[in-house]
Amino acid sequence: MEVSENFRILLNNPQLLPELKAIAQKVLDNQRITFDEGVLLYEKAELGYLGILANYIREQKHGDKTYFNRNFHIEPTNLCVYDCKFCSYSRLLKQRSEGWEYTMDEMMDIVCKYDGQPVTEVHIVGGVLPQYDVAFYSELFTRIKQHRPELHVKALTPVEYHYIFKKAKIDYATGMQLMKDAGLESIPGGGAEIFHPEVRDLIAKDKCTGDQWLAIHEEWHKIGMRSNATMLYGHIEKYWHRVDHMERLRQLQDRTGGFQTFIPLKFRNQDNQMSNVPETTVVEDLRNYAISRIYLDNFDHIKAYWAMISRTTAQLSLNFGVDDIDGTLDDTTKIYSMAGAEEQHPAMSTKQLVDLIKHAGRYPIERDTLYNVVTDYNDYQFEETEKPKYYKLPVIN
Ligand code: V47
Ligand code: SF4
Numbered sequence: 001m002e003v004s005e006n007f008r009i010l011l012n013n014p015q016l017l018p019e020l021k022a023i024a025q026k027v028l029d030n031q032r033i034t035f036d037e038g039v040l041l042y043e044k045a046e047l048g049y050l051g052i053l054a055n056y057i058r059e060q061k062h063g064d065k066t067y068f069n070r071n072f073h074i075e076p077t078n079l080c081v082y083d084c085k086f087c088s089y090s091r092l093l094k095q096r097s098e099g100w101e102y103t104m105d106e107m108m109d110i111v112c113k114y115d116g117q118p119v120t121e122v123h124i125v126g127g128v129l130p131q132y133d134v135a136f137y138s139e140l141f142t143r144i145k146q147h148r149p150e151l152h153v154k155a156l157t158p159v160e161y162h163y164i165f166k167k168a169k170i171d172y173a174t175g176m177q178l179m180k181d182a183g184l185e186s187i188p189g190g191g192a193e194i195f196h197p198e199v200r201d202l203i204a205k206d207k208c209t210g211d212q213w214l215a216i217h218e219e220w221h222k223i224g225m226r227s228n229a230t231m232l233y234g235h236i237e238k239y240w241h242r243v244d245h246m247e248r249l250r251q252l253q254d255r256t257g258g259f260q261t262f263i264p265l266k267f268r269n270q271d272n273q274m275s276n277v278p279e280t281t282v283v284e285d286l287r288n289y290a291i292s293r294i295y296l297d298n299f300d301h302i303k304a305y306w307a308m309i310s311r312t313t314a315q316l317s318l319n320f321g322v323d324d325i326d327g328t329l330d331d332t333t334k335i336y337s338m339a340g341a342e343e344q345h346p347a348m349s350t351k352q353l354v355d356l357i358k359h360a361g362r363y364p365i366e367r368d369t370l371y372n373v374v375t376d377y378n379d380y381q382f383e384e385t386e387k388p389k390y391y392k393l394p395v396i397n
Contacts, residue, residue, distance in 0.1 A: 007024070007052050010052050019044070020041075023037050027057060035244075038243035039240050045291075047287055050287055051320050054291075055321065066318055066323055066363060067301070067371065068364065068367070069374075070327050070350065070374075072123070074111070074122060076129075077099065077101045077127045078100055079129055081127075081163075082204070082207045085202070085272065086204075086232065086267055107140060108143055108144070120151070121152040123154045123155070125155070125156065128163050134167075137164065137179070139182075141155065141182040141184050142182050145183035152368060157188060157190040157191035158216035159207045161175060161179070162208035162213075163207075173222075175219075180223060185225070185369065186226050186227060188228050189227070189261070191208065192229055192231060192245070193232045194231065194241050195209075195214070197209065214248060217229070218252060220258065221257070225258065226260050229299075230262075231292075233267065242288070249299075250297075253296075261301040261303045262301070262302050262303070263302075263303040265308065266285055285317075286320045289304065289317050293320070294321070301323055302322050303323075304325055315359065318357070318360045325353065325356075327353075364377040
Protein backbone atom coordinates (compact mmCIF):
# COMPACT_ATOMS: atom_id res chain seq x y z
CA MET A 1 0.00 0.00 0.00
CA GLU A 2 1.14 3.50 -0.72
CA VAL A 3 2.66 5.21 2.29
CA SER A 4 0.74 8.31 3.31
CA GLU A 5 2.35 11.72 3.40
CA ASN A 6 1.84 11.69 7.16
CA PHE A 7 3.78 8.47 7.51
CA ARG A 8 6.65 9.90 5.43
CA ILE A 9 6.76 13.06 7.56
CA LEU A 10 6.73 10.96 10.70
CA LEU A 11 9.65 8.79 9.54
CA ASN A 12 11.67 11.87 8.64
CA ASN A 13 10.99 13.67 11.89
CA PRO A 14 14.40 14.13 13.57
CA GLN A 15 12.71 14.51 16.96
CA LEU A 16 11.08 11.08 16.89
CA LEU A 17 12.65 8.71 19.43
CA PRO A 18 14.80 6.14 17.59
CA GLU A 19 12.85 3.27 19.26
CA LEU A 20 9.58 4.70 17.95
CA LYS A 21 11.08 5.18 14.51
CA ALA A 22 12.14 1.52 14.55
CA ILE A 23 8.57 0.46 15.41
CA ALA A 24 7.17 2.63 12.60
CA GLN A 25 9.59 0.97 10.18
CA LYS A 26 8.46 -2.47 11.39
CA VAL A 27 4.84 -1.56 10.72
CA LEU A 28 5.78 -0.44 7.21
CA ASP A 29 7.67 -3.71 6.67
CA ASN A 30 4.75 -5.80 8.00
CA GLN A 31 6.82 -7.06 10.89
CA ARG A 32 5.47 -8.03 14.29
CA ILE A 33 6.36 -5.84 17.27
CA THR A 34 7.69 -7.36 20.49
CA PHE A 35 6.29 -7.35 24.02
CA ASP A 36 8.75 -4.63 25.09
CA GLU A 37 7.84 -2.54 22.06
CA GLY A 38 4.17 -2.87 23.00
CA VAL A 39 4.91 -1.52 26.48
CA LEU A 40 7.03 1.25 24.96
CA LEU A 41 4.12 2.34 22.78
CA TYR A 42 1.87 2.63 25.83
CA GLU A 43 4.51 4.55 27.77
CA LYS A 44 6.01 6.83 25.15
CA ALA A 45 3.92 7.12 21.99
CA GLU A 46 1.63 10.09 21.51
CA LEU A 47 -1.77 9.92 19.87
CA GLY A 48 -0.82 11.38 16.46
CA TYR A 49 2.02 8.89 15.96
CA LEU A 50 -0.15 5.93 16.99
CA GLY A 51 -2.98 7.04 14.71
CA ILE A 52 -0.71 7.11 11.67
CA LEU A 53 0.59 3.58 12.33
CA ALA A 54 -2.75 2.05 13.28
CA ASN A 55 -4.58 3.67 10.39
CA TYR A 56 -1.95 2.39 7.95
CA ILE A 57 -2.60 -1.18 9.16
CA ARG A 58 -6.36 -0.67 9.18
CA GLU A 59 -6.41 0.62 5.62
CA GLN A 60 -4.01 -2.07 4.45
CA LYS A 61 -6.40 -4.72 5.80
CA HIS A 62 -9.77 -3.12 5.03
CA GLY A 63 -9.39 0.15 3.14
CA ASP A 64 -12.27 2.38 4.28
CA LYS A 65 -14.62 -0.54 4.92
CA THR A 66 -16.32 -0.35 8.29
CA TYR A 67 -18.43 -3.26 9.42
CA PHE A 68 -21.49 -3.52 11.60
CA ASN A 69 -24.09 -6.16 12.20
CA ARG A 70 -27.70 -6.21 13.25
CA ASN A 71 -28.13 -8.21 16.40
CA PHE A 72 -30.12 -8.32 19.58
CA HIS A 73 -29.15 -9.35 23.07
CA ILE A 74 -30.69 -11.66 25.62
CA GLU A 75 -29.49 -11.34 29.19
CA PRO A 76 -30.83 -14.42 31.00
CA THR A 77 -30.23 -12.90 34.44
CA ASN A 78 -28.60 -9.97 36.19
CA LEU A 79 -27.77 -12.12 39.21
CA CYS A 80 -24.47 -13.89 39.51
CA VAL A 81 -22.72 -16.36 41.79
CA TYR A 82 -19.45 -14.50 41.25
CA ASP A 83 -18.23 -11.25 42.68
CA CYS A 84 -16.31 -9.33 40.03
CA LYS A 85 -15.49 -5.95 41.50
CA PHE A 86 -16.16 -4.04 38.27
CA CYS A 87 -19.56 -5.60 37.64
CA SER A 88 -23.00 -4.43 38.68
CA TYR A 89 -24.23 -8.04 38.46
CA SER A 90 -21.94 -9.16 41.26
CA ARG A 91 -23.63 -11.21 43.99
CA LEU A 92 -22.56 -8.63 46.54
CA LEU A 93 -24.38 -5.83 44.77
CA LYS A 94 -27.57 -7.46 43.65
CA GLN A 95 -30.54 -7.88 45.92
CA ARG A 96 -32.79 -10.72 44.79
CA SER A 97 -35.74 -8.32 44.72
CA GLU A 98 -34.26 -6.24 41.89
CA GLY A 99 -33.01 -9.19 39.93
CA TRP A 100 -34.52 -11.09 37.01
CA GLU A 101 -34.10 -14.74 36.07
CA TYR A 102 -35.70 -15.47 32.72
CA THR A 103 -37.19 -18.87 32.09
CA MET A 104 -36.61 -20.68 28.83
CA ASP A 105 -40.04 -19.57 27.58
CA GLU A 106 -39.32 -15.93 28.45
CA MET A 107 -36.08 -16.08 26.48
CA MET A 108 -37.92 -17.63 23.54
CA ASP A 109 -40.45 -14.79 23.77
CA ILE A 110 -37.58 -12.33 23.27
CA VAL A 111 -36.41 -14.29 20.23
CA CYS A 112 -39.94 -14.28 18.81
CA LYS A 113 -40.20 -10.52 19.34
CA TYR A 114 -37.63 -10.16 16.54
CA ASP A 115 -39.51 -12.39 14.08
CA GLY A 116 -39.65 -10.65 10.72
CA GLN A 117 -36.98 -8.14 11.69
CA PRO A 118 -33.75 -8.14 9.69
CA VAL A 119 -31.42 -9.23 12.51
CA THR A 120 -28.80 -11.86 11.76
CA GLU A 121 -27.51 -12.65 15.26
CA VAL A 122 -28.62 -13.20 18.84
CA HIS A 123 -25.96 -12.45 21.45
CA ILE A 124 -26.67 -14.18 24.78
CA VAL A 125 -24.71 -13.03 27.83
CA GLY A 126 -25.44 -12.35 31.49
CA GLY A 127 -24.79 -13.58 35.01
CA VAL A 128 -24.03 -17.12 36.16
CA LEU A 129 -26.67 -19.05 38.16
CA PRO A 130 -26.97 -22.77 38.99
CA GLN A 131 -30.24 -23.41 37.13
CA TYR A 132 -28.64 -22.38 33.83
CA ASP A 133 -26.74 -25.59 33.24
CA VAL A 134 -25.62 -27.72 30.28
CA ALA A 135 -29.10 -29.16 29.78
CA PHE A 136 -30.75 -25.72 29.96
CA TYR A 137 -28.46 -24.02 27.45
CA SER A 138 -28.44 -27.02 25.09
CA GLU A 139 -32.21 -26.91 24.96
CA LEU A 140 -32.26 -23.11 24.55
CA PHE A 141 -29.83 -23.19 21.61
CA THR A 142 -31.76 -26.03 19.99
CA ARG A 143 -35.08 -24.24 20.37
CA ILE A 144 -33.70 -21.00 18.92
CA LYS A 145 -32.30 -22.81 15.89
CA GLN A 146 -35.57 -24.74 15.40
CA HIS A 147 -37.53 -21.50 15.56
CA ARG A 148 -35.26 -19.46 13.27
CA PRO A 149 -32.53 -21.56 11.63
CA GLU A 150 -30.77 -18.64 9.91
CA LEU A 151 -30.31 -16.66 13.16
CA HIS A 152 -26.68 -16.99 14.30
CA VAL A 153 -26.39 -18.00 17.97
CA LYS A 154 -23.43 -16.22 19.61
CA ALA A 155 -23.62 -17.14 23.26
CA LEU A 156 -21.99 -17.27 26.69
CA THR A 157 -18.36 -17.02 27.61
CA PRO A 158 -15.77 -19.35 29.15
CA VAL A 159 -16.98 -18.05 32.52
CA GLU A 160 -20.32 -19.85 32.03
CA TYR A 161 -18.82 -22.78 30.13
CA HIS A 162 -16.20 -23.50 32.79
CA TYR A 163 -18.92 -23.36 35.48
CA ILE A 164 -21.49 -25.57 33.71
CA PHE A 165 -18.98 -28.14 32.45
CA LYS A 166 -17.47 -28.49 35.92
CA LYS A 167 -20.92 -29.11 37.38
CA ALA A 168 -21.69 -31.63 34.65
CA LYS A 169 -18.27 -33.26 35.19
CA ILE A 170 -17.32 -33.05 31.52
CA ASP A 171 -14.10 -31.74 30.00
CA TYR A 172 -13.92 -28.64 27.82
CA ALA A 173 -13.60 -30.56 24.53
CA THR A 174 -16.70 -32.69 25.25
CA GLY A 175 -18.62 -29.67 26.49
CA MET A 176 -17.89 -27.45 23.51
CA GLN A 177 -18.81 -30.24 21.09
CA LEU A 178 -22.12 -30.67 22.94
CA MET A 179 -22.81 -26.94 22.65
CA LYS A 180 -21.98 -26.97 18.96
CA ASP A 181 -24.29 -29.94 18.38
CA ALA A 182 -27.06 -28.09 20.22
CA GLY A 183 -26.81 -25.06 17.90
CA LEU A 184 -24.11 -22.76 19.29
CA GLU A 185 -22.27 -21.06 16.41
CA SER A 186 -19.88 -18.51 17.95
CA ILE A 187 -18.52 -17.43 21.31
CA PRO A 188 -18.48 -13.71 22.11
CA GLY A 189 -15.39 -12.16 23.63
CA GLY A 190 -16.54 -11.59 27.21
CA GLY A 191 -15.10 -12.81 30.48
CA ALA A 192 -11.51 -12.14 29.42
CA GLU A 193 -11.05 -9.02 31.60
CA ILE A 194 -7.28 -9.02 32.25
CA PHE A 195 -5.70 -12.47 32.10
CA HIS A 196 -2.71 -11.87 34.36
CA PRO A 197 -3.43 -13.32 37.84
CA GLU A 198 -1.88 -10.29 39.55
CA VAL A 199 -4.87 -8.26 38.35
CA ARG A 200 -7.49 -10.98 37.79
CA ASP A 201 -7.25 -12.20 41.40
CA LEU A 202 -8.10 -8.72 42.62
CA ILE A 203 -11.01 -7.91 40.31
CA ALA A 204 -12.45 -11.24 39.14
CA LYS A 205 -11.41 -13.85 41.65
CA ASP A 206 -13.05 -17.31 41.60
CA LYS A 207 -14.35 -17.29 38.04
CA CYS A 208 -12.36 -19.05 35.31
CA THR A 209 -8.69 -18.11 35.16
CA GLY A 210 -7.02 -16.53 32.16
CA ASP A 211 -5.55 -19.90 31.17
CA GLN A 212 -8.96 -21.57 31.41
CA TRP A 213 -10.53 -18.80 29.29
CA LEU A 214 -7.90 -19.39 26.62
CA ALA A 215 -8.21 -23.19 26.84
CA ILE A 216 -11.97 -23.09 26.19
CA HIS A 217 -11.53 -20.84 23.14
CA GLU A 218 -8.79 -23.17 21.93
CA GLU A 219 -11.11 -26.20 22.12
CA TRP A 220 -13.78 -24.23 20.29
CA HIS A 221 -11.35 -23.23 17.54
CA LYS A 222 -10.14 -26.83 17.23
CA ILE A 223 -13.61 -27.92 16.12
CA GLY A 224 -13.54 -25.30 13.38
CA MET A 225 -15.48 -22.56 15.14
CA ARG A 226 -14.88 -18.83 15.57
CA SER A 227 -14.89 -16.50 18.55
CA ASN A 228 -14.03 -13.00 19.74
CA ALA A 229 -11.81 -11.68 22.51
CA THR A 230 -12.17 -8.66 24.78
CA MET A 231 -9.94 -6.81 27.23
CA LEU A 232 -11.37 -4.79 30.10
CA TYR A 233 -8.90 -1.91 30.43
CA GLY A 234 -8.47 1.33 32.30
CA HIS A 235 -8.82 0.31 35.95
CA ILE A 236 -6.06 -1.05 38.21
CA GLU A 237 -3.96 -2.76 35.56
CA LYS A 238 -0.55 -1.52 34.44
CA TYR A 239 0.31 -1.06 30.79
CA TRP A 240 2.36 -4.26 30.74
CA HIS A 241 -0.69 -6.25 31.91
CA ARG A 242 -2.51 -5.08 28.78
CA VAL A 243 0.41 -6.15 26.60
CA ASP A 244 0.58 -9.49 28.43
CA HIS A 245 -3.13 -9.96 27.73
CA MET A 246 -2.70 -9.26 24.03
CA GLU A 247 0.43 -11.41 23.87
CA ARG A 248 -1.49 -14.45 25.17
CA LEU A 249 -4.21 -13.83 22.58
CA ARG A 250 -1.66 -13.37 19.79
CA GLN A 251 0.00 -16.68 20.69
CA LEU A 252 -3.29 -18.58 20.71
CA GLN A 253 -4.28 -16.98 17.43
CA ASP A 254 -0.97 -18.14 15.91
CA ARG A 255 -1.91 -21.69 16.90
CA THR A 256 -5.58 -21.74 15.84
CA GLY A 257 -6.53 -18.71 13.73
CA GLY A 258 -10.00 -18.94 15.31
CA PHE A 259 -10.38 -15.38 16.62
CA GLN A 260 -12.22 -12.92 14.44
CA THR A 261 -12.29 -9.70 16.40
CA PHE A 262 -10.62 -8.00 19.34
CA ILE A 263 -12.84 -5.68 21.40
CA PRO A 264 -11.21 -3.39 23.97
CA LEU A 265 -13.80 -2.61 26.68
CA LYS A 266 -13.34 0.64 28.54
CA PHE A 267 -13.93 0.20 32.28
CA ARG A 268 -16.96 2.22 33.42
CA ASN A 269 -17.19 3.01 37.10
CA GLN A 270 -20.85 3.35 38.03
CA ASP A 271 -22.87 0.99 40.19
CA ASN A 272 -20.00 -1.34 41.01
CA GLN A 273 -17.41 -1.85 43.73
CA MET A 274 -14.73 0.08 41.84
CA SER A 275 -16.50 3.43 41.67
CA ASN A 276 -13.46 5.08 43.25
CA VAL A 277 -11.33 4.19 40.21
CA PRO A 278 -11.35 7.06 37.69
CA GLU A 279 -12.19 6.31 34.06
CA THR A 280 -9.72 6.73 31.22
CA THR A 281 -9.78 9.77 28.93
CA VAL A 282 -10.87 9.64 25.29
CA VAL A 283 -7.22 10.14 24.27
CA GLU A 284 -6.23 7.08 26.27
CA ASP A 285 -9.09 5.10 24.70
CA LEU A 286 -7.93 6.01 21.20
CA ARG A 287 -4.31 5.21 22.04
CA ASN A 288 -5.48 1.84 23.32
CA TYR A 289 -7.38 1.03 20.11
CA ALA A 290 -4.35 2.00 18.07
CA ILE A 291 -1.89 -0.09 20.09
CA SER A 292 -4.25 -3.09 19.92
CA ARG A 293 -4.34 -2.72 16.12
CA ILE A 294 -0.55 -2.56 15.96
CA TYR A 295 0.10 -5.41 18.43
CA LEU A 296 -2.50 -7.93 17.25
CA ASP A 297 -1.17 -8.34 13.73
CA ASN A 298 -2.91 -11.71 13.36
CA PHE A 299 -6.41 -10.44 14.24
CA ASP A 300 -8.51 -9.36 11.26
CA HIS A 301 -10.76 -6.94 13.11
CA ILE A 302 -10.73 -4.42 15.96
CA LYS A 303 -14.17 -3.47 17.23
CA ALA A 304 -15.38 -0.42 19.12
CA TYR A 305 -18.43 -1.00 21.26
CA TRP A 306 -20.17 2.30 20.55
CA ALA A 307 -22.78 2.08 23.29
CA MET A 308 -20.00 2.11 25.86
CA ILE A 309 -17.77 4.88 24.51
CA SER A 310 -20.23 7.29 22.81
CA ARG A 311 -20.97 7.74 19.13
CA THR A 312 -18.37 10.47 18.71
CA THR A 313 -15.52 8.41 20.15
CA ALA A 314 -16.67 5.50 17.99
CA GLN A 315 -16.38 7.74 14.92
CA LEU A 316 -12.92 8.92 15.97
CA SER A 317 -11.82 5.33 16.63
CA LEU A 318 -12.22 4.60 12.91
CA ASN A 319 -8.98 6.56 12.40
CA PHE A 320 -7.19 4.67 15.17
CA GLY A 321 -7.33 1.08 13.94
CA VAL A 322 -11.00 0.23 14.44
CA ASP A 323 -12.87 -1.25 11.45
CA ASP A 324 -15.99 -2.56 13.17
CA ILE A 325 -18.68 -0.87 15.21
CA ASP A 326 -20.91 -3.14 17.23
CA GLY A 327 -24.27 -3.38 15.51
CA THR A 328 -27.60 -1.71 15.81
CA LEU A 329 -29.15 -2.78 19.03
CA ASP A 330 -31.89 -1.83 21.37
CA ASP A 331 -31.85 -1.15 25.05
CA THR A 332 -31.95 -4.77 26.23
CA THR A 333 -28.24 -4.63 27.11
CA LYS A 334 -28.36 -3.54 30.69
CA ILE A 335 -24.93 -4.52 31.99
CA TYR A 336 -23.37 -1.49 30.30
CA SER A 337 -26.02 1.10 31.00
CA MET A 338 -25.77 0.15 34.65
CA ALA A 339 -21.98 0.52 34.64
CA GLY A 340 -22.24 4.04 33.23
CA ALA A 341 -22.22 3.58 29.47
CA GLU A 342 -22.41 6.80 27.45
CA GLU A 343 -25.73 5.66 26.07
CA GLN A 344 -28.38 4.97 28.68
CA HIS A 345 -30.73 3.61 26.01
CA PRO A 346 -28.30 2.33 23.43
CA ALA A 347 -30.15 2.02 20.18
CA MET A 348 -29.38 3.18 16.67
CA SER A 349 -31.34 2.55 13.53
CA THR A 350 -29.45 1.19 10.55
CA LYS A 351 -29.64 4.57 8.86
CA GLN A 352 -28.18 6.31 11.89
CA LEU A 353 -25.31 3.84 12.03
CA VAL A 354 -24.66 4.12 8.29
CA ASP A 355 -24.64 7.93 8.53
CA LEU A 356 -22.34 7.81 11.54
CA ILE A 357 -19.82 5.75 9.54
CA LYS A 358 -20.18 7.85 6.37
CA HIS A 359 -19.74 11.11 8.28
CA ALA A 360 -16.43 9.74 9.55
CA GLY A 361 -15.38 9.34 5.90
CA ARG A 362 -15.68 5.54 5.85
CA TYR A 363 -17.56 2.93 3.87
CA PRO A 364 -20.38 1.14 5.74
CA ILE A 365 -20.89 -2.58 5.27
CA GLU A 366 -23.46 -4.63 7.10
CA ARG A 367 -21.98 -8.04 7.84
CA ASP A 368 -23.18 -11.24 9.41
CA THR A 369 -21.37 -12.74 12.40
CA LEU A 370 -18.74 -14.38 10.18
CA TYR A 371 -18.09 -11.18 8.18
CA ASN A 372 -19.99 -12.22 5.06
CA VAL A 373 -21.37 -9.07 3.45
CA VAL A 374 -25.12 -8.67 4.04
CA THR A 375 -25.54 -5.18 2.52
CA ASP A 376 -23.05 -2.77 1.03
CA TYR A 377 -24.33 0.64 2.17
CA ASN A 378 -21.94 2.90 0.31
CA ASP A 379 -24.38 3.95 -2.41
CA TYR A 380 -27.51 2.63 -0.77
CA GLN A 381 -30.59 4.85 -0.85
CA PHE A 382 -32.82 4.52 2.18
CA GLU A 383 -36.53 4.52 1.47
CA GLU A 384 -38.84 6.92 3.25
CA THR A 385 -40.10 4.09 5.45
CA GLU A 386 -36.57 3.53 6.72
CA LYS A 387 -36.31 6.92 8.34
CA PRO A 388 -34.39 6.84 11.63
CA LYS A 389 -36.38 5.85 14.67
CA TYR A 390 -36.16 8.33 17.53
CA TYR A 391 -36.70 7.45 21.13
CA LYS A 392 -39.62 8.77 23.00
CA LEU A 393 -38.40 11.41 25.39
CA PRO A 394 -39.68 11.10 28.94
CA VAL A 395 -42.80 13.20 29.50
CA ILE A 396 -42.09 16.12 31.79
CA ASN A 397 -45.12 17.20 33.77
O1 V47 B 1 -16.73 -9.66 30.29
C1 V47 B 1 -18.72 -5.72 32.89
C2 V47 B 1 -17.66 -6.22 30.63
C3 V47 B 1 -18.16 -7.97 29.29
C4 V47 B 1 -18.17 -3.63 33.06
O2 V47 B 1 -17.93 -10.53 21.35
C5 V47 B 1 -17.77 -4.07 31.80
O3 V47 B 1 -19.05 -9.26 20.03
C6 V47 B 1 -16.92 -2.02 31.30
O4 V47 B 1 -17.81 -9.25 26.24
N1 V47 B 1 -17.25 -1.51 32.52
C7 V47 B 1 -19.24 -8.70 28.54
N2 V47 B 1 -17.16 -3.28 30.92
C8 V47 B 1 -19.55 -8.04 27.18
C9 V47 B 1 -18.72 -8.53 26.05
C10 V47 B 1 -19.01 -8.10 24.64
C11 V47 B 1 -19.60 -6.89 24.37
C12 V47 B 1 -19.85 -6.54 23.04
C13 V47 B 1 -19.54 -7.38 22.01
C14 V47 B 1 -18.96 -8.61 22.30
C15 V47 B 1 -18.63 -9.53 21.17
C16 V47 B 1 -18.67 -8.98 23.61
O5 V47 B 1 -18.65 -6.72 29.79
C17 V47 B 1 -17.62 -8.62 30.52
C18 V47 B 1 -16.90 -7.45 31.16
O6 V47 B 1 -15.59 -7.37 30.69
N3 V47 B 1 -18.11 -5.38 31.74
N4 V47 B 1 -18.77 -4.64 33.72
C19 V47 B 1 -17.88 -2.28 33.42
N5 V47 B 1 -18.16 -1.78 34.62
FE1 SF4 C 1 -20.80 -12.46 37.07
FE2 SF4 C 1 -19.71 -11.86 34.69
FE3 SF4 C 1 -20.45 -9.91 36.39
FE4 SF4 C 1 -18.36 -11.41 36.97
S1 SF4 C 1 -18.53 -10.03 35.17
S2 SF4 C 1 -20.01 -10.84 38.42
S3 SF4 C 1 -18.96 -13.40 36.17
S4 SF4 C 1 -21.83 -11.35 35.38
